Amino acid sequence: MSQPWEFIADCLRAELADYGGLLHLFEAQQRSLFNRDPEAVLRFAGEIEAQARAVADSRTRREQAVAGFASAHGQPGSASLRSLLPLIAAEARPLFEALIAEVNLLLHRVRRTSRHNHTLLSRAVELHQDTLQHLRPHAFVKTYSPAGRLAVATAPLPGTLRAAG
Secondary structure, eight states, X not given: OOOTHHXXXXXXXXXXXXXXXXXXXXXXXXXXXXXXXXXXXXXXXXXXXXXXXXXXXXXXXHHHHHHHHHHHTTSOTTOOHHXXXXXXXXXXXXXXXXXXXXXXXXXXXXXXXXXHHHHHHHHHHHHHHHHHHHHOGGGEEEEEOTTSOEEEEEOOOTTOOOOOO
């Protein structure tokens, strides 16, 4: 007969696999950025979005399982899994501690890699805009938004036709 906590362990394993998949996609996107392969970067962006949804679903499933376990043991549904460890069989606690630590480690790595990719993408866009501005300086207009941020918009070329309406 399976223990009530085994479902939570399965949810943690699934969440761990999903975070690993997300990290793999971010790393592949980063390689594509370094290889200057915009098609691959764009393709990975779509895959990353789909995998992020899978991670969110896994996390929700795990949180629901933990809340159900907590309620079944007279604890508040918002109790953390770490606070519920004393309610889990002693022989299973090291498994849970390892799974929790690994999920947290992967989450940290995913966030760091995501920020790094975002920085790389932002810098690539800035460089692209700077290059275009040097090639066609009169084609861009710089303005400030109400929040004080600099915005660059393209200006119509003199003598070009524009659609009305």
